[in-house]
Amino acid sequence: MIEERVKGQPLDRQGSPFNRGIILTLILVATFGGMLMQTSLGTAMPTLMNDFNVLLATGQQATTWFLLANGIMIPVSAYLATKFSTRWLYLIAYAILWVGMFAAYSAPTSAWNVFLAARILQAIAVGISMPLMQVVLVNMFSPKQMGAVMGTMGLVIGLAPAIGPTYAGWILDKNHVILGFTLEQSWRTIFLIPMLVITICWVLMLIFMRDIVPNRDVSLDFLSLLESVLGFGLFLWGFTNVASDGWDNLQTVILPIIAGVAIIAIFVRRQLHMKNPFLDVSVFKNKQFALTTVVMALSMMAMMGVEMMLPLYMQQVHGLSPLSSGLTLLPGALMMGIVSPLAGAAYDKVGVKRLARVGFTILAIGTIPFIFLTTTTPEHFITVLYGLRMFGIAMVMMPLTASAMNALAREQSAHGTAANSTARQVASAVVVALLSSVTQNIITHSQPAASLKDSNPLAFAGDMLEAMLKGYHASFALGLSFALFGLILSFFLQGHVAKGKKEVGGVK
Incomplete structure (x- = not known):
């Protein structure tokens, strides 16, 4: 924990005072720009598939390879956070992120592998910056503040991926003029605004970012x-x-x-x-940390189980534009942003067990109707259901994160964060690949014969829609199963763990 003066002024590792509010804001905004890249291509998938001339099985690699590289880097983050300066780690990570965004922006449509390589660069940067954010916050604030702080962090970890599809849909709808500059109606433009945000944050970090996480000379x-x-x-x-x-x-x-x-x-x-x-996996010997991490991974899988497939369903089955499909998800994203800080504050008062049980119950109830969606289901009904699901997700995600970190001694925060984040990203990568494969396979085996397209085009179109529905119903059913499994495990969580936790060198 950072040392403090008598008056409560925080000091960095060199003994110099710094402003916690400015650093917290910079970290949240910059990480938001990076996390936006995780799901923003979901709405743009049909456009990407058309421009690069690839099928869904190939197009989904833009997300799964991002999650793959992200999952590989997160275990390394514990070593990096322990060994190197917090300030320089952030500066290097966001420089890599900017390069990755620019490479994706300029990738030729004849070179899908170049685009994937750019996505991997972005993932490497996010794989460093996202867990580092959690470690920095643990070292800047006391356990009593952790629920509220993690709730604020939920604006990044939860809201950025949730708002990504709407952001991409807005970009792809038409040309936009902002401050005299024209943003073209192209998937390439999706990367421009985050690049600008990262540039501004990077410059400000040169001035305000300090070394906060304790370092020691560990060999690789x-x-x-x-x-x-x-x-x-x-x-x-x-x-x-x-x-x-x-x-x-x-x-x-x-x-x-x-x-x-x-x-x-x-x-x-x-x-x-x-x-x-290299990665202290002994943190999983702590039963509360291990169970909470598993439950949080299930919440991520339940969220991704609908979030990644719903924009495709809206565009391919309902024929909506990217913007319209994104706007369908926007209220849910806003719900996530509103509820996450409230859930974090509630965690400080009632603990994680109650919040998790209620949250997973709401999540399951909100997911059941997705299994029965049709070609004529009203869009506003889907919007309400999605908002209900995101309310449930917001109630569990940050309280689970806070509970996991409070279960560990502060000196284990870097390794605990890496282990916790690795489980979350591995779960996300697995579920995206799993649902894409299930959906694609069911559609392939259920679609009508190609000859029907010439003999009876209307019948072919109707049968093709039914095949798509079967595929999406299967993916939504898997999302429901993760929510139900999480609900069952939530009954085994402890209430408050921070009260009995031994403080290590921190402010109580």
């Missing part, structure tokens, strides 16, 4: 790094190939997943026997 264990990258990389890569290659592909799906699990097991065993582990 290259074998652990290699095991981490290979293990999580192969595991997630196998899942990203499911949609395009199918579950029965031995070389690109089954073997990578099995090899990834085996290497991760070796990695975990090695970390448990190291004096200074």
